[in-house]
Amino acid sequence: MEAGDIATWVGVLITLGISVATYVQSRRQARIADEANIASQEQVEAAQRRAVAVEDSLAEALRLLAERGLTEAPPTPAMSGGPGAVRWNLERRGKHSYLLRNVGTATATGVHVDRNRATPIVRNMPENATVRPGESLQFLMAPTFGNPLPGEVWVVWEGQPEAISVPLP
Known part of the structure; x- marks a missing residue:
């Protein structure tokens, strides 16, 4: 085996080591990204549940007001402020x-x-x-x-x- 052959094999082993390290790192990053997506989806679902609960409580409050004989219910937030109130x-x-x-x-x-x-x-x-x-x-x-x-x-x-x-x- 000549000196050039040894250098070639060392280069191949170094390249193989770098390739394996890169693969392991990319798999780790993919796992982290998947975990982040799951966590953010859970946050979205929790926010949607909170929104539904608030809307249900508002509907219940309006129903109670109607039962007590109040003819005019307060405006809902979506209606107050007139057109262009969302910015x-x-x-x-x-x-x-x-x-x-x-x-x-x-x-x-x-x-x-x-x-x-x-x-x-x-x-x-x-x-x-x-x-x-x-x-x-x-x-x-x-x-x-x-x-x-x-x-x-x-x-x-x-x-x-x-x-x-x-x-x-």
Whole structure:
């Protein structure tokens, strides 16, 4: 065996070691990403359960008011403030994390962000969410080599037939 052969075998072993380490690291990252997706889905489901509970308690309160003979019920948050009472603000919360906040005075229901106008890499985009005044929805959006971050996201909710542009910070 010549010196060149030894150097070749050492190079092959080093390359093999790097390949194995890269594979192990990629599997670890995939597992972490799966765990993060599961955790975020659980958070979404908990928020939806809270929203349903609040809506049920509001319906019960309105029913009790009607039983007591009050002819005029107080306006629901979605109705107060008139047209245009839902307003949006987008806040950056990390390298790829954003908060879509309702800075208006009314509750927005059926909120979703138009995925067709967003970057290809998005996670936890709002779909059919309920957002009360001051509340926010968190999602992830990352640029790719072929698709940079857009200048805005497009939001639609019940009572708003056309998507509204919310600029990225």
